[in-house]
Amino acid sequence: MTMNTPNRNYPYPEYGEAANGFPAQDQALATAIDTDLQNNLAAPIADALDEPSARASRPAGAQVVATGVNGTLSYTVENYDNDAIVNLAGSATNFTIQTPGVYLLTGSVNAQPDGSATGAAALIMQSSLGTVPNPVGSSRNLDNDKDTSISCTTLHQAVAGEVLTLFVRHNHGANLNFSIAQFTVTRIS
Known part of the structure; x- marks a missing residue:
């Protein structure tokens, strides 16, 4: 048997x-x-391999952000998108979730030096439903002679229609230029 x-x-x-x-x-x-x-x-x-995923970036050029304000990062290149998450013609800042699920979010940006290493800058992920939890972002002290790279990664339970963005904020004494920004969202379940 x-x-x-x-x-x-x-x-x-x-x-x-x-x-x-x-x-x-x-x-x-x-x-x-x-x-x-x-x-x-x-x-x-x-x-x-076919899970919804999108990545947009700004490989060249800088975005100026004033002291003490949230500067929502904008993108100039859609690197890939298999679920209509990014529409740079409609919005150069928004990632709109089409398929609900758990997403891996990752973003990065460089703060360009201005000769004065005062203050710090933060990169924060935000949802139209509130700030993304666990963790929301990352911050670094600014360097005076080289780019200060900031990145963050998290998992997020997203719903259809939810808009995800990245923004930077700093407390440096003058406006700062932010360059080489990228944001990637990939559904993992």
Whole structure:
């Protein structure tokens, strides 16, 4: 009599069974394992390649942000988008979620130096439903002679129609230029 494993339902012969059906039982086990791997490993990996994902960036040029105000980052290049999340012609700042789910959000920007290393700058992810939780952003002290790179990454439960943006804020004594901005949203479940 053929038995089945409790977790994966793989067939195996009962302990006291005669060993006269070994080739067929071996083939049944191998086929069950192969089918299980295809259905529960290979197929989900292939499906994950088609999850909604978008990335926009501003690889050149700077965006000026005044002291003590939120400067919503804008983008000039749509690097990829397979779910109509980004529409730079309609808005150079907004990512609009089309498919609800858990998203991996990642963003970065560089604050350009102006010769004075005073203050700090923050990069913050924001949702039209409120600031994105866990964590909302990242901050760094400003450098006086080289770009200050700021990045943040988080998971976010998004709903259809929700608008996601990135903004920067700083307390430096003068306006700052922010360059090389990018924002990526990818649904992971």
